[in-house]
Amino acid sequence: MSNVEDDEDKLLRSVGLQNAQSILRVRQRSEQELRDTKEALEEETRVLDILNKTGAILASKLDLQALVQAVTDAATEVTGAQFGAFFYTVKAAAGGMLTLYTLSGAPREAFDKFGHPRATALFGPTFHGQGVIRIADVAKDPRYGQMAPHHGMPAGHLPVCSYLAAPVALRSGEVIGGLFFGHPDCDVFTERTERIVVGIAAQAAIAIDNARLYEEAKRAADERKLLLEAERAARSELERVSLIKDEFLATLSHELRTPLNAVLGWSEMLLGRSTPDAEIRRGLETIARNARAQAQLIEDLLDMNRIVSGKIRLDVQRVDLSAIVEAAVDSVRPSAQARSIKLRVTLDPLVVPVFGDPHRLQQVVWNLLSNAVKFTPKGGRIDVLLARVNSHVDITVVDSGIGIAPDFLPHIFERFRQADSSTTREHGGLGLGLSIVKQLVELHGGTVRADSAGADGGSTFVVSLPLRAVREDTGQHPTTRTRVAGQPAIQLAGITVLVVDDEEDARELVKWVLVEAKAEVITASSAAEALELLATSRPDVIVSDIGMPDRDGYQFMRAVRERTLAEGGKTPAIALTAFARSEDRTRALLSGYQVHMAKPIEPQELVVTIGSLTGRTGLPNQ
Template sequence: MGYSMSLSSEPPLSRAFLESVVATVHEPLLVLDASLRVVMASDAFLARFHVQRADTEQHLLHELGGGCWNIPGLRELLIGVLERGAVLGNHEVQHPFKDQGPRTVRLNARRLAPPSGSEQAMLLLAIEDVTGHEQERDAAQLASIVRSSRDGIISKNLDGIIQSWNRGAQLLFGYTAEEAIGQPISMLIPADHLDDEPRILERIRAGEAIEHYETTRMRKDGSLIDISLTVSPMLDASGRIVGASKVARDVSESRRSRDALRESEERLRESHVRLAEADRRKNEFLAMLAHEMRNPLAPIRNALEILRQANHHSETTLSAIAMMERQVAQMVHLVDDLIDVNRITRGKIELRRVAVDLATILRQAVEVAQPICDQKGVLLTLDFPAERVVLDADPLRLIQALGNLLHNACKFTDKGGNVWLDVRREGDQVELWVRDSGIGISADQLPRIFELFVQGDLSLERSSGGLGIGLSLARNLVELHGGTVRASSAGRGRGSEFVVRLPIAMALDSPDEDGPLVATIETPAIASHRILVVDDNRDAAESLAMLLELSGHETRLAFDGLEAVALSAQFLPEVVLLDIGLPKMNGYEVAARIRALPGGDATLLIALTGWGHDEERQRSAQAGFDGHLVKPVFPDALLKLIAERLDRP
């Protein structure tokens, strides 16, 4: 019950009148004095809160019931009503009361004028227990939620018979409440899911809840729907499990999304596998391509050397020979880059680090690029450091990287242009600046200039050839040394700049006294030997034999593995130059057969092949080869190796 106390006047009240009012009202009432001591208590208050009049009247409010009326903040509110004449209306508090447990009470209070003969104002406090009202309100809210929910909310007993059915269930399954209530829940379960219900009921009887169980159910029209079920036990007043409540949500769309995502992930995995396979095949193709490109280069280089050794050449012929030698060298350079970039992408490059003088590396890198600079009429200017700088590096790989940068700069600079190589010391790092006055790099190409197979200007009038791997290879080799490479350009026609930074191992303020990193190979004077040349490429075998005969050696030729073994037994060669990839019997097996022949253990076996990886070199050594040369071989290098092994004093 609520009380409206909106009178603004405070007429004097007699005590008899107050007692009459308190006795008449059938709701809990208290009359309090200015100190919040109970002056009067209604019978309804005594009955409702199970207290005696003697334990209530003339006691302070907060002491009642063993202190259960010591409600936080209540005294301050009531004192405010007394002092300011305000009205406390419909103030609800939740609080535990003695022998009552937690209750919700609604409080209304107003100040009363002092009774006749009293100078103190009094307070009328009306108390209404609205705990039941709150439960009813909660129940009404819950019922509203159930009615308005788009989820299907269903209750059933322990026999699986539907007891309640909301509008969401009707929208989900197509049955009205009249059609569904009283029917077994199994009418919603398709035949292949009928074993769901016994398992669910078993868990409900055990007091278990089921959270977000995804399954399939059947609509009134026979169509199937994917749902997520949450099932909870229902208890009666005594706490006994009497049934289950179910919340069913349509997850068809989310399941379709998950299925689509799963299919996309599967397609992505398949694409990854296909890409990995394509990458593997690409690597195999590049390795095979490089190998196959080496084979025709070998007879070409041999033939050029034969021509050069012939007498009475005109100046024109010598110029043509030099031009072809440059082109062969360029092809060898491209093949080497192709092999190395393929190995780097597969993590197969291992550096052979030594302490090496930077000036020596720079001189030999310049030697790599000088031919193309001379050919194009480009001036290559060097500025070496005065101090000696030593790096912890693989010298051949650094020469390759810097040679590629210089070669690239010369290639893209027109006749009469300039290429500069400057070296600067920056703390514990050294910077190598390769600058040119060439065609430059456009802003859109600059971010991708180090990517594999990316080339600069590909217009017909500016086509400079190449595979687009030199810069990528240079950057990778520098990074393997713990360094960096960056590129910059002001744009088309304004040149370009590449800066290499490398860590210094040590620096000495003394001139470079070391000789060249790789000694110049000179053709040695060697004795005549019996040499068997084995290669299924007839041009390569015959041209190499011609070169060896020009140097005074006796040669025989074999074009497959079986023929090589047979000739070795007859010819008794001192040296066998043996290709690995042979028909009928591969080079490794041929080597083993030759070693098994009488005197075969003294034969100098040299692998002469298009395969130059470390793995191939290790395998040839394990197979009993004394040396491993990669096609196209320099004739001087071959003769030097033979001399070192057979003509030692």
């Protein structure tokens, strides 16, 4: 029994030991599996963490260089490669494509000497977008030896056994580069690694596409900004040039008007005195006529500049066109009589007033009549007709002059155009008068047309103005000019006038005009001298030039207006100046002048203006 029991005991112990060993082996396998699972989970977590970080970076980065570096770093880390590279193409600023690259896991110096990979048998499929290439041992791959010119790994290259490459293609299908990874150990990259790299490449393509769109939008915005800046600079330069031009014209006007003022003023004063010798009278009339022509040339230049720059303004009011036509005819009658030209005027009594600027409308008629006189030979005829035609009023000027050639007729109203611009031309002028007529008539909502039978067939000009409608471009006329022809002479006895002008000729002319009207005159050659005189004298009116050295007329008048009433601070003042632009008039009025008058002066007009400022409007001895 004992032997049997011993055998059973041995058997039980053997079975128990085997069971224990089996249990131990199972436990050991379970623990290993747990460790393997844990390591796999940790690796998966690490990869997911890298991918999440990479996704966040790709979503937030718009800078292309930073983006491709982030992709290279993340993919190199995820694959376990020893080094990785991202070769990609960008548009060059000068045109064409440029290949760039980023590295991870190796210094840039390790690859600089090898240059960029070419589309060889090994690299070509990646650059052509033909899919992923994964090689366990690159030296054993048949494509490896075909890598000219080295036919293998170039000397000095980092050791590579495992190789993985994936193309990076945009949504459009365009391949912009490739991701390349290497490791000195063989068979490092797995199918799983390959799938991860493909996913990263797809994410990278989307991010790069977005970055490119952003760069293009930014570049377009920068270009628009540069264009706007260039446009602003060009506009600023144009404004500067326009200002210089305006200032030049103002200076030109001043310099031309100043001597004309003395010439025209003195000739008219001499003509207005007792009848001189016939030869002297003819000479004075010639001086006066040419001075007026010169003054009109200046006005034409300034008017055309105002029209072109849009600065001309109409002082719209009810206008009696009959009076306008008669005044214009009166102004050209002496020139017509000098050439024995017969002037005939026909005024329709049914014509009613129109709305317009009386000064500008008179300028229109005067320009047409002056042209007719200029181009009509001695002994010719000019007819002026004012008539109502339906809802318009027509002003017609017909002359028996040299006519207009058919080929020039379509250009008759163009600026600076003249039928004869040769050096032997018979008639002077700038070719601005008719252009100014057209512009002024159109500002009034009207039309002007010309007709001619050709050479020596005379000319007909018709201005048609609407009875009511007018473009109400309201504002002030640049100068205060009131026609006083036919007004009774005004005496200024008992009135003291302070005349301020640095030009002696101009100063003496104004003095003589006023002395002839019985005024008492005090003169000053500068603003400083005038202010000293005001300390001891109380003139009734001040007549001052604007352009003077040291202190100009604007500064002088502001100094006067700073004085008290007892010190003469409220003395009425006239700016008598060769600065005749609308802005000059506005500046004069803002400086304290009551009236702005442009040189050259009409003596009677100056006397009438002083009379109106002092309440003298009657006949002599009143």
